Amino acid sequence: MSFLDALDAKVKAQGGLIVSCQPVPQSPLDKPDIIAAMALAAEQAGAVALRIEGVENVRAVRAVVTVPIIGIVKRDLPDTPVRITPWLDDVDALAQAGASIIAFDGTQRPRPVAVDALLARIRQHQLIAMADCSTLQEGLACHQQGAQLIGTTLSGYTSAVIPTEPDLALVSSLSNAGCRVVAEGRYNSPELAAQAIQHGAWTVTVGSAITRLEHICQWYRDAIQGVNA
Numbered sequence: 536m537s538f539l540d541a542l543d544a545k546v547k548a549q550g551g552l553i554v555s556c557q558p559v560p561q562s563p564l565d566k567p568d569i570i571a572a573m574a575l576a577a578e579q580a581g582a583v584a585l586r587i588e589g590v591e592n593v594r595a596v597r598a599v600v601t602v603p604i605i606g607i608v609k610r611d612l613p614d615t616p617v618r619i620t621p622w623l624d625d626v627d628a629l630a631q632a633g634a635s636i637i638a639f640d641g642t643q644r645p646r647p648v649a650v651d652a653l654l655a656r657i658r659q660h661q662l663i664a665m666a667d668c669s670t671l672q673e674g675l676a677c678h679q680q681g682a683q684l685i686g687t688t689l690s691g692y693t694s695a696v697i698p699t700e701p702d703l704a705l706v707s708s709l710s711n712a713g714c715r716v717v718a719e720g721r722y723n724s725p726e727l728a729a730q731a732i733q734h735g736a737w738t739v740t741v742g743s744a745i746t747r748l749e750h751i752c753q754w755y756r757d758a759i760q761g762v763n764a
């Protein structure tokens with residue numbers, strides 16, 4: 536059975552929740568051993584895969600979980616808005632650290648390394664490629680180039696104003712076009728995650744609402760503040 540067939544069977548059996556364990560940078564929680572503990576807790580709670588940023592964190596998580604890890608490296612580069620796994624060396628390092636799936640920025644913006652070169656390198660490591668996209672056009676292009684998973688990860692993040700709702704319409708159109716869609720980005724409640732599946736997503740990745748304590752506290756504070764003012 537291929538890797539994706541096995542993962543498919545698991546998704547069917549226990550639902551397609553992927554947990555992204557990416558603490559807010561510089562948070563007291565932003566430490567490999569704490570990220571590994573979060574990842575293990577998510578695995579024990581039924582997550583079918585984990586999304587982990589940074590080579591050291593991938594290594595720490597790989598040591599304690601058995602589910603697939605979607606590995607990424609985020610970089611702030613001077614001449615490009617592309618942040619997620621921009622370099623071929625990043626692919627190599629993530630593969631070596633134990634990632635089973637490598638996600639990269641699949642947007643059509645100025646980039647240091649072409650999408651087909653990243654895909655070829657991921658293939659060389661015999662790993663699964665996930666393209667983090669922001670539009671239907673980008674998702675289809677990456678799908679045609681051979682990315683097995685298409686994420687809606689970057690929808691809403693390529694322009695100045697970030698919406699509050701997730702992009703369910705993009706999930707539908709990618710799924711109708713035959714992509715294996717990972718709904719990702721602002722699925723901040725179980726109800727929204729369920730809607731992603733209803734719109735044709737294969738799996739849903741949830742980050743902030745599960746693993747970013749500071750964001751969750753802020754949501755509660757915003758809701759509470761001013762109620763009795």
Ligand SMILES: CC(=O)N[C@H](C=O)[C@@H](O)[C@H](O)[C@H](O)COP(=O)(O)O
Binds near residue numbers: 741
């Ligand atoms: C845009 C971007 O860089 N997204 C990142 C990709 O890895 C993460 O910061 C998100 O937390 C992740 O996609 C999960 O999304 P949410 O935290 O909304 O559940």
